[in-house]
Amino acid sequence: MQWEQVKDWLSAARSIAVLTGAGISAESGIPTFRGEGGLWRNFRAEDLATPQAFARDPLLVWEWYAWRRELIARAEPNPGHLALAALEPRIPEFHLITQNVDGLHDRAGSRAILKIHGDLWDLRCTRCQRQWTDRSVPLVELPPRCECGSIARPGVVWFGEGLPPCVWEQARRAASGCQLLLVVGTSAVVYPAAGLAPLAKSAGAKVVEVNVGDTPLSDLADVTLRGPASEILPVVCG
Numbered sequence: 001m002q003w004e005q006v007k008d009w010l011s012a013a014r015s016i017a018v019l020t021g022a023g024i025s026a027e028s029g030i031p032t033f034r035g036e037g038g039l040w041r042n043f044r045a046e047d048l049a050t051p052q053a054f055a056r057d058p059l060l061v062w063e064w065y066a067w068r069r070e071l072i073a074r075a076e077p078n079p080g081h082l083a084l085a086a087l088e089p090r091i092p093e094f095h096l097i098t099q100n101v102d103g104l105h106d107r108a109g110s111r112a113i114l115k116i117h118g119d120l121w122d123l124r125c126t127r128c129q130r131q132w133t134d135r136s137v138p139l140v141e142l143p144p145r146c147e148c149g150s151i152a153r154p155g156v157v158w159f160g161e162g163l164p165p166c167v168w169e170q171a172r173r174a175a176s177g178c179q180l181l182l183v184v185g186t187s188a189v190v191y192p193a194a195g196l197a198p199l200a201k202s203a204g205a206k207v208v209e210v211n212v213g214d215t216p217l218s219d220l221a222d223v224t225l226r227g228p229a230s231e232i233l234p235v236v237c238g
């Protein structure tokens, strides 16, 4: 049975990397980007998560992020997040690479998190570049302002923007150095993140995909476990 096979690989591996996407937070009630319910006021994420959208209408973009912050503040990590946090201390070399900006892996207790798309609880000044964390829900004012008076932006990576170089380099190193890459809840359409699985594979890692449906990575994976992350991860990581 494939789950047993993955369970054995996970308990024997010295170095494991995990790549997570919006699907791992779906069962915490956070809508995914491309699934049903991924829309907000009939906008698509690709239309709002861009520097152009923010330059055109910073208040609209901030209303979207404020809505997500409120949703996430009410959400809890689910058994999928918790299973990855419980697995981490048992593996000598463990990296959790996430595309998610919701902070649920931190709240689940994970430590070695590489946030390649940033964190929606971080803010960055559009002028003096000061960066700080603001967990207030609701935010005091929209758009939020820096002490220098300029408006702040969410501390996330938008489409068309480069990933934080240091974090991205660590993610590439984790993917190319691991024996096993676990890809959980991502549609594998966003680059360069989606390139981590082929990178791991070409470096000799086993690739296991956990997803409710097929993705462009499914053929490349050594094993695909079909089903919700909150059911599969506690079993295979347990």
Ligand code: BV8
Residues within 6 Å of the ligand: 020, 021, 022, 023, 024, 026, 027, 032, 033, 034, 035, 038, 046, 049, 099, 100, 101, 117, 156, 157, 158, 159, 160, 161, 162, 163, 184, 185, 186, 187, 188, 189, 190, 191, 192, 210, 211, 212, 213, 215, 227, 228, 229, 230
């Ligand atoms: C870059 C942060 C270059 C913000 C995000 C044209 C113009 C400009 C750029 C491009 C272009 N064409 C291509 C590109 C590149 C672009 C890209 O890949 N576009 C895609 C759409 C084609 N990439 C970029 O722009 C990146 N930057 O290339 O810069 C550059 C380089 C140097 C210097 C300057 C520039 C930046 C990409 C990062 C964008 N930011 N998020 C925010 O969150 O607000 S991406 C966004 O999509 C989220 O981070 C999300 O995580 C990510 C990927 O989505 P998924 O996580 O996979 O979620 P999705 O909904 O798609 O899928 C959910 C999956 O879960 C599904 O498979 C579903 O089946 C599964 N699922 C559902 N429920 C469950 C489940 N699985 C398990 N259990 C369940 N219960």
Ligand code: ZN
Residues within 6 Å of the ligand: 125, 126, 127, 128, 129, 130, 146, 147, 148, 149, 150
């Ligand atoms: Zn400032």
